[in-house]
Amino acid sequence: MRTIQINGVALAFVSVLALSAPAFAATTRTFYLQTVQWVSKKNPDQKKAVAKFGEVYGFAPNTLVVRQDDHVVIDIRNLESGGDDGHTFTLKAYGINKSLPPLSSVKISFTADKVGIFQFSCEFHKPWMSGELVVLPAK
Numbered sequence: 001m002r003t004i005q006i007n008g009v010a011l012a013f014v015s016v017l018a019l020s021a022p023a024f025a026a027t028t029r030t031f032y033l034q035t036v037q038w039v040s041k042k043n044p045d046q047k048k049a050v051a052k053f054g055e056v057y058g059f060a061p062n063t064l065v066v067r068q069d070d071h072v073v074i075d076i077r078n079l080e081s082g083g084d085d086g087h088t089f090t091l092k093a094y095g096i097n098k099s100l101p102p103l104s105s106v107k108i109s110f111t112a113d114k115v116g117i118f119q120f121s122c123e124f125h126k127p128w129m130s131g132e133l134v135v136l137p138a139k
């Protein structure tokens with residue numbers, strides 16, 4: 001505590017920041033992801049890109065931000081219907097590797113107990129089909 005004397009009146013200041021530091025209670029954070037086909041052989045305008053890079057997929061959104069100890073729910077839809085359009089949602093840091101067959105919906109849940117930035121990806125289309133889970137410290 002700090003005291004300052006102004007015109008004979010003592011004013012006491014307490015470090016407001018230290019006493020009112022935000023306390024983040026763990027909560028459930030739900031994300032809705034879907035697969036995206038950025039470049040597809042089904043699109044005639046993309047023939048040159050497909051010839052050069054193959055089909056290109058992604059996740060949307062591809063950045064997930066949570067706090068440590070949050071309960072994370074990721075609801076993922078694979079919107080593609082072709083027989084070779086299977087994907088995975090693989091988050092190795094958390095031991096997650098889920099198959100996403102065409103036209104499927106998969107729900108994943110876990111507790112974000114490790115702080116850091118962790119890459120997730122599709123095992124078939126990495127590194128381009130990837131994203132990051134950002135786990136901020138609890139305080």
Ligand SMILES: [Cu+2]
Pocket residue numbers: 057086087088122123124125129
């Ligand atoms: Cu994939």
